[in-house]
Amino acid sequence: MGELLYSCQGVDFHYPLGELSVHALKSIDLTIEEKEFVALAGPSGSGKTTLLNLLGLVEPLKIGEIAMENYRFQTLGERELNRIRRFHIGFIFQNFHLNNALTAYENVEYFLFRQNIPRQQRAQRVQQALELVGLKGKESHRPLELSGGQKQRVAIARALAKEPKVIIADEPTASLDQDTGREIMEILRRLNKEQGVTVILASHDTMVLESVERVIRLVDGRVVA
Amino acid sequence: MMLINFAFRNLFRNPRRTMAILTTVMIGTGALFLYHGFNNGIMNQYRENTIRSRFGNGQVNTNGYRAKVFEKPWEHWIDNVNQLDSFIKSLPGVEYTFPRLQFFALLTNGRVTVSGRGQGVDAQAETEFFTALNVDIGKNLTTEEDGIILGMGLARALDVKVGDRVTILANTTFGSLNGVDTIVTGIFHTGAKEFDDTVFRIPLKLSQILLDTNKVESIALGLTGVDQWPAVAAQIEKRFPHLESTPFEILDKVYYQNSVDFLDSQFQFIRFIILFIVVLGIFNTISTGILERKQEIGNLRANGESKGEVLRLLLLEGIFLGVLGSILGVVVAYGLNISLLAEGIPMPPGPGITRSFMVKVELVPLYSLAIILLGAVSALVGSFFASIKVVRMEIGDLLRSI
Structure with missing residues (x-):
């Protein structure tokens, strides 16, 4: 494994649900190293997605400390948080969240454009990313012309092309059949091994949990294993 | 340039939603444009009737x-x-x-x-x-x-x-x-x-x-x-x-100018009501569209788009919708005017006039620019107020939205 990527200490999280407040995470302590292939597992309501979102900087950290390399999340301002999300974190979602008006190529390219990467370099990265996920030749296809598995591959390519420090995936195979899900996990595993990309995903799928190197189990907002 | 391209392409992301907004803008701006033309036609016809009733275009007397x-x-x-x-x-x-x-x-x-x-x-x-x-x-x-x-x-x-x-x-x-x-x-x-x-x-x-x-x-x-x-x-x-020339508006002030002022103030009020309804309709439709896109906005924010960048994108889309919808509204108005409204609209005799007359809807090409601007501004304002609340939401809340 590599150097320390994430360090969580005493992380607590509440979110409002109507008039109630849900205590989603309770005193989470954990570390994740570079190049790890980690799954957050647990039943529904265990807090795995909440923890994933905190690691991905999409939930505000109010109690506890999370550090990613030299960045201490609780001290960062809005601009810095945006910058980290833009350059260092790639997201993959259960429902893909692709733009149906854009081609596969353009979906991958969009966030590179936002990174102010020059056109030629963007083209190179996009082609490489699509090739790595096995979608060479599908660049001009729009999401509506792709299968579920292909859409998820585009989403992976989109995350990968950013050259992030970490890819964060929330239930990446939940919308896919078993065979397609296995293909997706194989792609992620390959990216982790060959490209050295750290992958952190949340899932309750046994097949997914068997594909990763390390499983962090949560129950009722606490890490149990 | 690429942002403009993306904003324009985003209009086709959900064709149903885009059509709903375009239709709202088209109907609203087209109605305003036609109403303005109708107003013009009535005032011009009334003026013409007044000129041809008694004083002509004006009168010459000694000083x-x-x-x-x-x-x-x-x-x-x-x-x-x-x-x-x-x-x-x-x-x-x-x-x-x-x-x-x-x-x-x-x-x-x-x-x-x-x-x-x-x-x-x-x-x-x-x-x-x-x-x-x-x-x-x-x-x-x-x-x-x-x-x-x-x-x-x-x-x-x-x-x-x-x-x-x-x-x-x-x-x-x-x-x-x-x-x-x-x-x-x-x-x-x-x-x-x-x-x-x-x-x-x-x-x-x-x-x-x-x-x-x-x-x-x-x-x-x-x-x-x-x-x-x-x-x-x-x-x-x-x-x-040693002669003075007096235009008909002064000669016939009691009937003509006062009637024109009276009618004009009514028309202004009605125009304001139409404008209000148009802007409200556009705002409502755009709001609904943006509320349906919370997860999409969450995805953009999660990948590093700032609130300002997302807002700019949504406002650009709003401007595109406003301009496109308004152009369609103007085109439809012209189309109606040369087809269904070609013969004019029958009106009963107005104040001081004894004959009924046909009012032609007189569309003013220059006013179409004002209409397009109005549509764009309405859509922009609607987009802003609809977007500002959504882009300020926490990313997690956006992603959890249905």
């Missing part, structure tokens, strides 16, 4: 004649009529001149004598230009040297019909009594009782004989267009400094 009441008004009438008339007719934009005399007289059919207000007119020219006088019985004056037309009430009082003789008695400009014989050619009504009960018309030459003068009280003008008046008036007053 101060209209402002005072004179014991001997004929001393302030226009002489050198032919010279003035020739000069006026030579001016660009002048189609007709209507020299006129007004006087008070007694009319008698030999049995009954009533008083009346006489108008000596160039009958042929007036018949061609003016339309307010509805000659219900017989025909209007044209070339008859001794013809007379009377208002309905006056004819009834005199108990005369077409073909009957009427003698007119009046004081000349020298103070002596004079009379002329006429034959009734027609009986008119305007709907204005006071006018119909007192007014009669005879040829100008006959009135000049009756009053023993070669002067006229005023010369009304018929121009090719309303916008010609200032130049024509300026030329007349420059050449004949």
Whole structure:
């Protein structure tokens, strides 16, 4: 494994649900190293997605400390948080969240454009990313012309092309059949091994949990294993 | 440039939603554009009716004649009529001149004598230009040297019909009594009782004989267009400094200008209501569209888009929708105007008018730019207020949205 990527200490999280407040995470302590292939597992309501979102900087950290390399999340301002999300974190979602008006190529390219990467370099990265996920030749296809598995591959390519420090995936195979899900996990595993990309995903799928190197189990907002 | 490209392409991300917004903008801006054209048409038609009812485009008198009441008004009438008339007719934009005399007289059919207000007119020219006088019985004056037309009430009082003789008695400009014989050619009504009960018309030459003068009280003008008046008036007053020219809006202020102001304020209020409904409709549709895109916005934010960047993207999309929808609205308005509305819209008689008329919807091309701008601004404002709340949400909340 590599150097320390994430360090969580005493992380607590509440979110409002109507008039109630849900205590989603309770005193989470954990570390994740570079190049790890980690799954957050647990039943529904265990807090795995909440923890994933905190690691991905999409939930505000109010109690506890999370550090990613030299960045201490609780001290960062809005601009810095945006910058980290833009350059260092790639997201993959259960429902893909692709733009149906854009081609596969353009979906991958969009966030590179936002990174102010020059056109030629963007083209190179996009082609490489699509090739790595096995979608060479599908660049001009729009999401509506792709299968579920292909859409998820585009989403992976989109995350990968950013050259992030970490890819964060929330239930990446939940919308896919078993065979397609296995293909997706194989792609992620390959990216982790060959490209050295750290992958952190949340899932309750046994097949997914068997594909990763390390499983962090949560129950009722606490890490149990 | 790429951002503009993405914003434009995003319009096709959800065609149903885009069509809903475009349709709202199109209908709203098209309705406003048509309403403005209808307003224009009504005001222009009303103006035209007013011009062709009594004073033409305006009237020439000697200086101060209209402002005072004179014991001997004929001393302030226009002489050198032919010279003035020739000069006026030579001016660009002048189609007709209507020299006129007004006087008070007694009319008698030999049995009954009533008083009346006489108008000596160039009958042929007036018949061609003016339309307010509805000659219900017989025909209007044209070339008859001794013809007379009377208002309905006056004819009834005199108990005369077409073909009957009427003698007119009046004081000349020298103070002596004079009379002329006429034959009734027609009986008119305007709907204005006071006018119909007192007014009669005879040829100008006959009135000049009756009053023993070669002067006229005023010369009304018929121009090719309303916008010609200032130049024509300026030329007349420059050449004949003892004369003044008064446009019809002032001559007919009570009926015309006040009616125009009254109608205009109503139109402004209605326009404001339409505008409010249009903006509200656009805002509502755009709001719904943006609320449906919370997860999409969450994805953008999760990948590093700042709130400002997401807002800019949404506002760009809003502007595109506003401009596109407005252009469609203008096109549809023109299409309706040349098809369903080609014949105009029938309207009942307006204030001071006795005839119904057809109003053409007069679309102003320059106003279409204002409409497009309005559509764009409405969509922009709607997008802003709809987006600002959503982009400020926590990313996690956006991603969890249904």
